Structure formats: C-alpha cells, structure tokens
Amino acid sequence: MPSKKARMILLSVLILIALLFFGSILLEDGLFREKIGVVEISGVITESKDIVEDIVRFKEDESIRGVILRINSPGGSVGPSQEIFSEVKKLREKKKVYVSMGSVCASGGYYIATAGEKIFAMPATITGSIGVIMEHMVVEDLFKKLGVQSNALKSGQFKDAGSPFRKMREEERVYFQQILDSIHGQFVKTVSVERRLPLETVRTLADGKVFTGVKAKELKLIDRIGTFYDVVDEMKLAMN
Numbered sequence: 001m002p003s004k005k006a007r008m009i010l011l012s013v014l015i016l017i018a019l020l021f022f023g024s025i026l027l028e029d030g031l032f033r034e035k036i037g038v039v040e041i042s043g044v045i046t047e048s049k050d051i052v053e054d055i056v057r058f059k060e061d062e063s064i065r066g067v068i069l070r071i072n073s074p075g076g077s078v079g080p081s082q083e084i085f086s087e088v089k090k091l092r093e094k095k096k097v098y099v100s101m102g103s104v105c106a107s108g109g110y111y112i113a114t115a116g117e118k119i120f121a122m123p124a125t126i127t128g129s130i131g132v133i134m135e136h137m138v139v140e141d142l143f144k145k146l147g148v149q150s151n152a153l154k155s156g157q158f159k160d161a162g163s164p165f166r167k168m169r170e171e172e173r174v175y176f177q178q179i180l181d182s183i184h185g186q187f188v189k190t191v192s193v194e195r196r197l198p199l200e201t202v203r204t205l206a207d208g209k210v211f212t213g214v215k216a217k218e219l220k221l222i223d224r225i226g227t228f229y230d231v232v233d234e235m236k237l238a239m240n
Contacts, residue, residue, distance in 0.1 A: 036235055037067040041084070045076030045108045048083040055087045059094055066096040066235045069116055070228060075107025075129065078183055085190070088115035096238055100231040101125045101222070106210055110221075111187060114194035119222040120231045121213035128216060130191060131208030132184045134176060140166050195220060 037058035041051055058064045069088065075081070091097055092115060099105075099116035106129035113119050113127075121127060143150065143165065150165035161172040168176075184206065192202045197220060205219060216222045224230070 035064050035066075036232065037061070037064045039067060039069050041069060041071045041073050041109065041112065042102075043073060045073055045080050045084070045112075047077075048080035051084050052087050055084070055091050059087075059091045064095065065239050066098070067091060068228070068231055068235065069097065069099045069113065070102065071099060071105045071109050071113055072102030073106075073109035074104050075109050075111075078108065078132070081108030081111045082186075085112050085115045088112060092117060096235060098231050098235050100226075100228045101127060101213065107131070111190065113222075114191055118224065118231075118234070120224045120226040120228075120234075121216060121222045122227065123212065123214045123225055125213035125216075126210050127213065128205070128211040128221060129208055130187055130202070130206040132180045132187065133208075134180055136162055136168060136176075137164050138167055139164050191221075 037054075039051060039054045039058070055067075058067050088097060097116050099113045099119040101113065101119065101121035102125070103122075104126040105113055105121065106127055110127050110129065150163075152160045152163065152165075154160050158172065158175060161175060162168070188199065188202050188206045191197065191206070192199045195202075205221070211219065211221065213222065213225055217225060224234075226234075
C-alpha cells in the first residue's frame, strides 16, 4: 500500500493534470481572454445594495469585458429598481451588457432589463407589467367589532394619509394617484427611450398587462428568444 507521502504526490499530480485539462478548454472557449461577468437578480426586489456592488465591481474590473444580467423577478420596490437600472446604464458605457430573462422578468425586473444592450427571453417567459401599484388595507370595521379605537395627532393634513385604521378620504386618493401617475410616467418614458419605441406606443402597452417572451419580441420589448447560454455565445461573438 502506498505511503501517505506517495498518495499526496499522486493526488497533486492528478490535480495538476485536471487543471491543465480544464484550462485548455477555457482557453479554447476564449474565456481567459474574454471574461464575462454574471449578475443575478432573483425574487422580489426590495433592496439594491448587493446587486449594485456586483455591478460596480464588474465595471471596475478591467479583465471583465462583458456582463450578463440574469433576471428572474416579478418586480418590487421602485427606488431599488431605479437604482439598479441607473448603475447598469453606467456599466453599459464601459462594457457590453446583455440581459437573460428567466421564468419571469416583469414590472421592476423589466425596468432594469431595459438598461441592457440586448434582451433575451424564453418563449414562455412572463414579462412586461409596465405599471405601478399601491395597495391600502383598511381594518377600521374590524376594530369597531373588537371595540378598539385609533386616535392620531398630526401636524399636517396628509401626515396620516394611508392609515389602515380609517377609510381613505377622496383628497388622499387623489394625492396618492398623482404619485403613482408620476412614477408610471417615469417607467413609460424609460421604456420608450431604452427600447427606442414611440412614447404613444409604450403608453398603449403600459396598462399593467404581462406578455409571453414571444409576444414581447413581437412588440419589440425584447430582442431575441434564447437561453442563458445563447446569450453567452452571442456575447462571445460580439467581443471577438
């Protein structure tokens, strides 16, 4: 039976052979010469810090020539989505940025995707949902049944606007609708500019509806139908 030292030497030789083997495959694929970074955006978007850090790191890494955003998200909060979009735009000024959509890339996810130079999706990918929503739950009647009262002291008319402890007043409804309309207008304008589509065309699509990847391509909301690895191959070609 080989000694412990002999086994260690044999293991080292095998590891070296494996590294040489896999290294030759990477060189053949050109990945040593043309590195591609991948930023994954998954689930509901509630914060942007980690994603933005990845984007900035790839932007500053001179060995990275292209970045793929892999998005599988139904959307989320407006602020984080806009922050990620903004950083992707900065990244696109220095490097190629393509987008690969997963099973769903809608609302805030689609907002971010528009910052990519090219957008790929699968035929059944759910995308679009160009719209903004704010939900307001009211527990006033439940509290009445429980014999519970809520009293609020405030310094301004709208300081407790949206309180769940009472029904929304009409002036508050108008106030919130103006905010939603403003954010919706920003979304529509962004899609129009980034996808090079007439503003009126985007407005007709911006009613909150979702589309399959096939329909989104027909509407020019995306560029290609393809898998993640199709995106990788296309980026390699573009970088050669």
